[in-house]
Amino acid sequence: MSFKLASSPHTRKNNKTGNVMLQVGIACIPGIATQVYYFGMGVLIQILLCCLVAVLTEAICLKLRNRPIKHYLDDNSAVLSALLLAICLPPLAPWWVATIGTIFAIALVKHAFGGLGQNIFNPAMAGYVVLLISFPLSMTSWLPAASLIQYDLSITDTLYTIFTGYTTQGYSVSQLIADIDGFTMATPLDAVKTGITAGYTSDEILAGNLFDNGSGIGWMQVNIAYLLGGLYLLKTKFIKWQIPVSFIASLTFFCLLAQGVSTDTVAPVWIHLTSGATMLAAFFILTDPVSASTTNKGRLVYGALVGFFVFAIRTWGGYPDAVAFAVLLANMCVPLIDYYTQPRVYGHTEVNK
Amino acid sequence: MAHSLLEKIKSGVLWDFPGGVHPPERKSMSITDSVDTLPLTDYYYVPLKQHIGVYSELRVKVGDKVKKGQALTFSNHNMAVPVHAPTSGEIIEIGEHVSSHASGIPEKTVTIKSDGLDESIELQPQSHFHTQSKESIIKALQEAGITGLGGAGFPTHVKQQAQDIEYLLINGVECEPYITADDMLMRNYADEIVHGIEVLAHLLEPKLVVIAIEDNKPEAIAALDEACKDKQQFIVRKIPTKYPAGGEKQLIQVLTGKQVPKGSPPAALGIVSQNVGTCYAIYKAIYTGEPLIERIVTITGENLDKPQNVWARIGTPVEHLLNTAGYHPEDINAQKLVMGGPMMGFNLHSAQVPVTKSTNCIIAPTQQELPPAPPEKACIRCSDCADACPASLLPQQLYWHSSAKEYDKAQDLNLFDCIECGACAFVCPSDIPLVQYYRQAKAEIRQAEVEQEKAEQAKKRFEARAERLEKEKEARLAKHKKAAENRKKAMQSDPSAQDKVAAALARVQAKKAEQTENNTDSAQSTVKSKAEQAIELAKAKRLAKQGETKTSEEFSNTNDNENASDNKSKAQAAIERAKAKRLAKQAAQAQAENTEADANITGAQNTTDAQSDTKADTKSVAKAAIERAKAKRLAKQAAQTQAENTEADANTTGAQNTTDAQPDTKSVAQAAIERAKAKRLAKQNAQAQAENTEADANTTGAQNTTDAQSDTKADTKSVAKAAIERAKAKPLAKEAQQIQTEHDEANASEPKLEENNDKSLQAASSASDTKAKAQAAIAKAKARRQQSDDNAEMNNATQATHEHVDISSDNKAKARAAIERAKARRQQAEQQTNEAASVEENDHDSEQKVRIKAAIAKAKAKREQGQ
Structure with missing residues (x-):
């Protein structure tokens, strides 16, 4: 008789990496649906485009690195990165923007560092930042919520715009996003930023029709949808609570602190929390395990750090939203955070330093 | 609190x-209603060590009949507990048997063939333990093998x-x-x-x-x-x-x-x-x-018909348990047995593994039940493992460091606090066998620690030895310095020495004049012979290296002997032997580095050191003789190398050895042997010279014989000439002093050189054997030329002068004479080279070939010896 040999343990929990990634993707569905509702089918087209490019890039990279392609594609990590990047792209961004961003995220940010698990930076956010810096116009041309737009956009129009730059009627993206007066309609965070820079108080800015007494039509709903998805992930323990909680708490804290100092020049807390990519970041982007801190205490620090960076960049920086930059900055701090937040090991009197 | x-x-x-x-x-x-007792089987395999602690000594032998409960090993150490015979029968084997360990590495096991009677020893219960001392109860627990x-x-x-x-x-x-x-x-x-x-x-x-x-x-x-x-x-x-x-x-x-x-x-x-x-x-x-001879073992798994718990005797092969429970593997090619639980248990290599005191479970699972681990995926740093770790470790970081073999970092993260419970690997979504990585890292760290400890011990030993050798060397040097001083004093007190010098000066003058006439260019031949010399040198180097290897081996042996033996004389002899070898080796190396003259002198000197030291020890004369012979051989090697390169050195060594050997009255016979060897060496070299430069040795020898004889024939003309030379030599001496201060390294060779000369002179004047005289003279001459070969001849020549001046201002004349002689020799050497040029090409070549062949043969012989 001969027997198979293996190392203990001989039993394993049935919770695979591919499944974890898949669940995170599934939890994005409410958010994506809301985005489609308010900003049109462009979102879906961007997602499909990014996912396709991501899988191809991943396969090529694995081939080049002599890794079993199917074995690693099964972990769904490339698809998830692409999904998160696509969600962040303006719905009518040209196809090559999505393609370049995805290729950069997968090939350079992930595989150049050694593949899944080895990347220092969040691939989706690094890809986003590259696009934002390289193609600022395309990347800031967010379509206003559908109710504010002057033209009806069919799915054909959307496809045409993404792949040719013009709708079937020949309107360009900049025409589409202009208001009746011909001015470019901004995202709420944009509006707040330019408004405050121009000397308006935050109350005056929020009185505009863009906000509709909320934190911006569409944006608030999208954020709430992502919050719901995030709560699902928390409930199913696919993500840990430390990062979302500390991030939101930190953002709120700094916002309130700043408001205490200067009420009129700081956007109110609800704008910060329900505008831009706040909730997406809190539950889907910051919780990327690879690039986040790995200790429980460290996660609290990490989330708080991102919260601070987001607030600081939104308030004083050059970009209206700041999640991508904040995440990348915090990613760089992770090794240090991990080092100083090691848990006390059983039987040790103090934490190892 | x-x-x-x-x-x-x-x-x-x-x-x-x-x-x-x-x-x-x-x-x-x-789970069943009760626990059945496993029926007896034919063979029981009782591993001798089933506990954490030390091995206990065997108290039975093959062929012994044992009864159930009889102790098979002693419990003569606190950390040793005995094992007992699980049933009555005969011990048929005590040897290696597959172990109940993850490695399956065979361990010492007593095999008992059951006689089926299950006869027990007489049991001695202590049920009234309350009345007994704790010590006796504790002893009873130990004796029972618990x-x-x-x-x-x-x-x-x-x-x-x-x-x-x-x-x-x-x-x-x-x-x-x-x-x-x-x-x-x-x-x-x-x-x-x-x-x-x-x-x-x-x-x-x-x-x-x-x-x-x-x-x-x-x-x-x-x-x-x-x-x-x-x-x-x-x-x-x-x-x-x-x-x-x-x-x-x-x-x-x-x-x-x-x-x-x-x-x-x-x-x-x-x-x-x-x-x-x-x-x-x-x-x-x-x-x-009743001692610990049986325990409850769970036999379970879906490959069994009747999973159950049984009372199994320690030593029962697993196969017997499986058969009892009805083992029917669903897939004969994918069988797996786990001893212990699925979390920390290990796979069995064989069904012959015995049940031990720690065996609590045997699992015979189907493929679906405990499926093989899927291929490992990339760690996504989810830190589920950290959340599962009962020791609050950071398993994924341990994994990064363990898999990257950064064991120091893994240790910093408290790798050794891991209890290998397997919780981390159980939860890992990427199917990484984390525990396996930790085990491997731990094993490698332990291995490295063992090796480091060994290295440190070796280093300590080495340092202690080096210190001892250094002390001995210093003592020896002090002794030789004293001896050299005594000789110098003897020289100074000898009035005939000055006359001799004067006579020599005169001769030198004559030679010089002669040489100037004969000075012709001979570049071509020199180049050729140089190439051949280079070949010889290379060979010699290889020889020296072989010698090195051998000596280092011998040396370590010697070192061991020395430690072990209480015989002081032997030890000393051994030390001396070892030193002589090492120094000779150094000499050989030094030659290789082209500091030929210095090194050789050192080598020769130290060979002599070894000799004189060993000789002084009368108890180890025999050994010393052997050592001397070896030292001679090494010196000879060195000498040959040198001889082929610069001819003169070997003779110096030979001569010196001779001189050294002679004063030792206790070992006259040996000295004679030494002399003979030295002579043979001298002859060889003389031949070599002859072949190369037409009777160089003869000329020099003759000249030096005259040197020695001229004590009685004081030539007035030469005296006058000597005076002239003296005058000439004065500024030279001054210059030399300056140069000498600039060339510190040269100093080392000075006293030795002088010693050589002194010895040679002594030998020449005292020995009745004319041949010996001639040899000594040759040696002297060679020593001079060796000096001149050594980068700055002027410097060297004047060093001698300087030395003499230092010793006694009265001896200035002698010193100057020596300078002159040295100069003369150099010129003579040049002349000889010229003469060599005139020798026919073919003849010269064939002679060289013979020499090369001889050298090769020698090298081969040496290598064989070395091997």
């Missing part, structure tokens, strides 16, 4: 440990020697999936367990006994509750089911909220814990006198 803790524990407070997992339990499979039956196999009696124990924890947790051995034991033998606990409590006198059982074993809890109902001091505590709550450290944390400090035993906290199985074994040993 402790009091309040006691109250808390009594009131039912439980603590939690971090992490932990809930693997599927699958325990019900092997070790922790929970898994680790720590000798029970050692734990029971602890003092000041507050809590005795009885571990009936059994947190591993599948295993029900303890559960079945508690259900069916609760009273016996409690009796066993009483023995333990008697020994330790704890304030409280806590019996901990996971809440997934309600029957066991009920049984023990029933058995303990009269015991005030005993508490049966139900604890939440969570793997690995049954780990000793985790259980202590659950029951007391304390963590065992790193590096301390639980007794440091006033806690001792024992497994319920151990308690039963203690009951058996004390109440019935």
Whole structure:
């Protein structure tokens, strides 16, 4: 008789990496649906485009690195990165923007560092930042919520715009996003930023029709949808609570602190929390395990750090939203955070330093 | 504080440990009504060491008849517990047998062929243990071979020697999936367990006994509750089911909220814990006198028809258990056996593995049941493992460092606090066999530590030796310096020396004049012979290297002998021998580095050192002779190398050896041998010279013979000439002094050189043998030329002068004469080279070839010797 040999343990929990990634993707569905509702089918087209490019890039990279392609594609990590990047792209961004961003995220940010698990930076956010810096116009041309737009956009129009730059009627993206007066309609965070820079108080800015007494039509709903998805992930323990909680708490804290100092020049807390990519970041982007801190205490620090960076960049920086930059900055701090937040090991009197 | 803790524990407070997992339990499979006793089998394999501690000595031999319960090994060490014959029969083999360990590495095992009678030894129960001393009970536990039956196999009696124990924890947790051995034991033998606990409590006198059982074993809890109902001091505590709550450290944390400090035993906290199985074994040993020869083993898994628990004798092969339970593998090609639980158990290599004291479970799973681990994926740093870790480690970071072989970093992250419970690998979504990485890292770190320790010991030994050698060397140098000074004094007091010098000066003058006439260019031939010399040099180097290897081997032997032997003279001789070799070796190397003259002199000198030292020791004359011979051989090698390169050196050595050997009256015979060798050497070199430069040796020899003889024939003309030379030499000497200060390294060779000269002179004047004279003269000449060969001849020549001036201002004339002689020699040498040019090309070549051949042959011989 001969027997198979293996190392203990001989039993394993049935919770695979591919499944974890898949669940995170599934939890994005409410958010994506809301985005489609308010900003049109462009979102879906961007997602499909990014996912396709991501899988191809991943396969090529694995081939080049002599890794079993199917074995690693099964972990769904490339698809998830692409999904998160696509969600962040303006719905009518040209196809090559999505393609370049995805290729950069997968090939350079992930595989150049050694593949899944080895990347220092969040691939989706690094890809986003590259696009934002390289193609600022395309990347800031967010379509206003559908109710504010002057033209009806069919799915054909959307496809045409993404792949040719013009709708079937020949309107360009900049025409589409202009208001009746011909001015470019901004995202709420944009509006707040330019408004405050121009000397308006935050109350005056929020009185505009863009906000509709909320934190911006569409944006608030999208954020709430992502919050719901995030709560699902928390409930199913696919993500840990430390990062979302500390991030939101930190953002709120700094916002309130700043408001205490200067009420009129700081956007109110609800704008910060329900505008831009706040909730997406809190539950889907910051919780990327690879690039986040790995200790429980460290996660609290990490989330708080991102919260601070987001607030600081939104308030004083050059970009209206700041999640991508904040995440990348915090990613760089992770090794240090991990080092100083090691848990006390059983039987040790103090934490190892 | 402790009091309040006691109250808390009594009131039912439980603590939690971090992490932990809930693997599927699958325990019900092997739960039956009772525990059957396994029928006897034909062969039992009893490993000699089944515990943590030291090996115990065997007390039986092959062919012995043993009875059930008879001890097979002694318990003559506190950390040694005996093993016992599981049944009666004959010992048919004591040898290697596949072990019940993850490695399966064979270990020493006693094989007993059962006679089927199962005859027991006479048992001596100690049921009235209360009246006996604790020592005798502890001894009884040790004699009964009782070790922790929970898994680790720590000798029970050692734990029971602890003092000041507050809590005795009885571990009936059994947190591993599948295993029900303890559960079945508690259900069916609760009273016996409690009796066993009483023995333990008697020994330790704890304030409280806590019996901990996971809440997934309600029957066991009920049984023990029933058995303990009269015991005030005993508490049966139900604890939440969570793997690995049954780990000793985790259980202590659950029951007391304390963590065992790193590096301390639980007794440091006033806690001792024992497994319920151990308690039963203690009951058996004390109440019935039966040593630990059987235990309950769970046989389970879906490949078995009748999963169950059985009383299995220690040493029963697993195959027998499987057959009893009806083993029918679904897939004959994918069989797997697990000894222990699915979390920490290991795969068996063979079904012949015996049941040991630590064996609690055998699992024969189907493929679906415990599927093979899927291929490992990339770690996504999800840190589920950290959340599962009961020791609060960072498993994924340990994994990064372990897999990258950054063991220092892994150790910084407390790799060695890992209890290998497998919780991290169980939860890993990427199917990384984390525990395997840690085991490997631990093993490699331990290996490295062992090696480092070895290296440090070796370094200490080496340093001690180097220090000793250095001291001896200093002592020797001091001795030689003294000897050299004595010789110089002797020289100064000899009035004939000055005359000799003057005569020599005159001759030198004459020669010089002669040489100037004959000075012709001979570049071509020189180049050729240089090339050949280079070949010779290369060969010589190789020879020297071989010599080196050999000597280093011999040296280490010598070193050993020296340590072992108390015979001082032998030791000394050995040391001297070793030194001589090493120095000769150095000399050879030094030559290779083209500092030929210096090195050779050192080599020769040290060879002489070795000789004189050994000779001084009359007790080891014989040995010394051998050593001398060896030293000679080495010196000869060196000399040959040199001779081929610069001809003169070897002769110096030879001559010097001769001179050295002569004054030693005690070893005249040996000296004669030495002389003979030196002569042969001199001859060889002389021949070589002759072939190369047409009777160089003869000319020089003749000249030097005249040197020696001219003591009596004082030539007035030469005296006058000497005066002229003296005048010329003066500014030279001054210059030389300056140069000398600039060339410190040259100083080293000075006294030796001079010594050589002195010796040669002495030899020439005292020896009646004309040949010896001639040799000495040659040696002198060679020494001079060697000087001139050594980069700055002027410098060297004047060094000699300087030396003389230092010693005595009266001897200035002598010194100057020496300079002149040196110059003359140099010119003579040039002339000889010229003469060599005139020798026919063919003749010259063939001679060279013969020499090369001889050298090759020699080299081969040496290498063979070396090998």
